Amino acid sequence: MADHLLEMRKITKEFPGVKALENVNFKVKEGEIHALCGENGAGKSTLMKVLSGVYPDGSYTGEILFQGKVCQFKNIKQSEGLGIVIIHQELALIPELTIAENIFLGNEQAKKGIIDWNQTTTKTKALLQKVGLKESPNTLIKHIGVGKQQLVEIAKALAKEVKLLILDEPTAALNESDSENLLQLLLQFKKQGMTSIIISHKLNEILKVADSITILRDGQTIETLEREKEVITEDRIIKGMVGRSLSNQDTKREADIGKTIFEVKNWTVYHPLQRDRKMVDNVNLHIRRGEIVGIAGLMGAGRTELAMSIFGQSYGQKISGKIEIDGKEVELKNVSQAIQQGVAYVTEDRKTYGLILNDDIKTNITLPSLQQLSKRAIIDQHEEIRTAGEYRKKLNIKAASILQRAENLSGGNQQKVVLSKWMLTEPEILIMDEPTRGIDIGAKYEIYAIINQLAAKGKGILLISSELPEILRICDRIYVMSAGKITGEVNREEATQETLMKYMTVSRRQNDAGRETADTK
Structure with a gap:
């Protein structure tokens, strides 16, 4: 058997007016975890779509060899038939179907055209055990979190007898705990002899699991780094990706913080459908001119619900509390009012709520x-x-x-x-919800620079991020949320990942002054 499970030779792919890939060479060894890194637009996803048959043979030039044999995939079914399975960043699961139905959708366990549900359930249980998911096969997808849905996607891939597993930004929407579980699962698969390709902008995760790292820039192969041959650092990868080193100096600024510009008082929001479910519970926060204020918290803590409800009551019902701008109470009962009062909101879901994609x-x-x-x-x-x-x-x-x-x-x-x-x-107040999710390190630093420029002009910035290093890097002050409440407030000088995690995973009680205090669970 060939040393390399996969070889892609001189792959060139063009779209109208754009050469997405130009003579790209890419090799993956049998049994390794191989990372594919590069800025947005570097060609990573395009290369994987060529490999998996999304872009069929004839729509590109070059050659694909899998297990030493030339392959000419006309569609995804042909690549999956050889054991090449790709899991895209946007999960392809149907919320209204069960876990078992999703895992075997298009791959039904049938006899004489009739689905064998006993066999489907039995095989699903075995697959869920492999990925460490303790859920019933009959659970609807809409009733489990994103982290568990990612494991269902992997179970679905295993059901197709995968030989090469491709994961495109698998941890982009996961919290740190779920991300760590997924990385450990990949390492476990590696021990069992499975080969994986992982595309990720989270370089710390790449360094944790990858044996080899291929870097693309502007549609071309720059280099492949191998752990067994050299010491690989984040800065080394970044230099290959953007052509120069980046450091914390690129995001440092001298904060000139003024008077309070924006204040939220006793803000409470209920779920839009479940009238008795409180999503934001008596939140108080303030932002000063020129200040970048962070909100940290685990998924489900209520951060996005808080941001959307502030921005013209875009989320929730039975909303109560007050909002003040420059010391005066204002009404922000719809998006138009919010914009008129100088408030803007950069959504976490740019494709659904932030852009008109076909315009x-x-x-x-x-x-x-x-x-x-x-x-x-x-x-x-x-x-x-x-x-x-x-x-x-x-x-x-x-x-x-x-x-x-x-x-x-x-x-x-x-x-x-x-x-x-x-x-x-x-705007005078800019709320930014996960502004760098799913984007590369070079674009991240550009967005950090824009945020700093806005703060330097005296704007108030409220930044929500699931990446604690990002929060710690650019925020002057940080609020922490858990279960809809503010559980802590930390200044930049005192903030550490450990401190924030303590407040993110707490049980709450009222102290004598009526403020929230945090006790580790």
């Missing part, structure tokens, strides 16, 4: 600001084009033109379009 960059950037770009209710198209072009340049959005559709941009550039959209409204 162009220009329209996405200017949509919330059409009133200021109009004269007598008629949009000034020249001004719209000029403004969109200005923000494209200012935020370094990589695109053929402002008329390029948002769906064809990389994740990092999509996020810059969302930021441009809200910066154009000239």
Whole structure:
């Protein structure tokens, strides 16, 4: 058997006006975990779509060898038939079906055209045991969390007798505990002889599990690093990805913090459908001019629910409490009022709520600001084009033109379009929910720089992030949430990952002063 399970030779893939891959060479050894790294738009996902048959033979040039044999995949079914299975970042599960039904969807356990449910259940139990998921095969997907759904996807891959497992950003939507469990599972599979390819922007995770790391930049292979041949560091990977080293100096700033600009008092929000379920419980927080305030918390802590309810009551019902801007109480009962009062919200889900994917960059950037770009209710198209072009340049959005559709941009550039959209409204308070999720290290540093620039202009920033190093790197002060409540407030000088985790995993009680205190579970 060939030493390399997979070889991709001189792969070139073009889209109209764009060469996504150019003579890419990629080799994966039998039984290793091989990481594929690169900035958004470097060609990682495109290369994996070529491998898995999403882009069929004939739509690219070059050669694929699997187990030493040339392969010409016309579709995904052909690649899966050889044991090549890809799990995409957006999970392909049907919420209304059970775990068992999802695992064997398209791969039904049938006899004479009739599904054998006993066999389906038995095999599902065995697969769930392999991935360490203690759920009933009859549980509906909508009733389990994202971390468990990711394990269902892996079980689904194992059901297809996988030889090469490809995971595209498998931990992007997971908390630290679920991410660690998934990485340990990959290491366990490796011991059993399985070969894996992992695409991730979380370099600390790459260093934890990968035997080899191939770096792509601008659609070309830059280098492959092998752990057994050299000591690999995050900075070494970053240098290959962006062409230079990045350091904390790139995000440091001298904070000039002024008076309180934004304050939330006794804020309580109930679930939009379950009237008695409290999602945000008596939250109090404030932001000062020029201050970057972080909100840390585990998934389900209520961070997004808090942000969306503040932004024009976009989430929840029976909302109570007060919001003050510059010391004056304001009403933010809808999104229009929030924008008029100088509040903007960068959503965590840019594809669903942040962008109109099938529209162009220009329209996405200017949509919330059409009133200021109009004269007598008629949009000034020249001004719209000029403004969109200005923000494209200012935020370094990589695109053929402002008329390029948002769906064809990389994740990092999509996020810059969302930021441009809200910066154009000239907000005084900018709420940012997971602003760097799923984007590469180079784009992250660019977004950090934009956040710092806004703070330097006296804006108030509220930053929600699941990445504790990110919170610690750029925030001046950090609130911690658990089960809908603020459980801690920590200044930058006192903040550590251990301190934040203590407040993120607490049981709560009222102290004598009526404030929340935290006790480790």
